[in-house]
Amino acid sequence: MSEIQTLPAPVLSTLPPSSKWQREYQAFLRLLPELLRSHRNQYVAIHAEQVVDNGDDPLALIKRVHARIGYVPIHVDQVTDQASAPLRIPHYRE
Numbered sequence: 001m002s003e004i005q006t007l008p009a010p011v012l013s014t015l016p017p018s019s020k021w022q023r024e025y026q027a028f029l030r031l032l033p034e035l036l037r038s039h040r041n042q043y044v045a046i047h048a049e050q051v052v053d054n055g056d057d058p059l060a061l062i063k064r065v066h067a068r069i070g071y072v073p074i075h076v077d078q079v080t081d082q083a084s085a086p087l088r089i090p091h092y093r094e
Contacts, residue, residue, distance in 0.1 A: 019073065024075035027049035027050070031051065032079070035079045040080070041079065042054045043055055044079055046077075053065050
């Protein structure tokens, strides 16, 4: 009874993304090392897990992509190795 039995670690599978936007976001994270070399400090639009456009103005980028492929979920983010600053959204309090 004093013998210690070591069991193998359980195999944990990751859940597949539950939405198209989440797939695009995960594609952005996967592509980030390559994007840092080619698109540093620019905004990129991810659709179908690929970069479909890039630019300096995120709103203009979103409009261009939606005009080209339709109003579908995409992920637009700035390519940087710095963590984004916390976003404060003012709201009403009583």
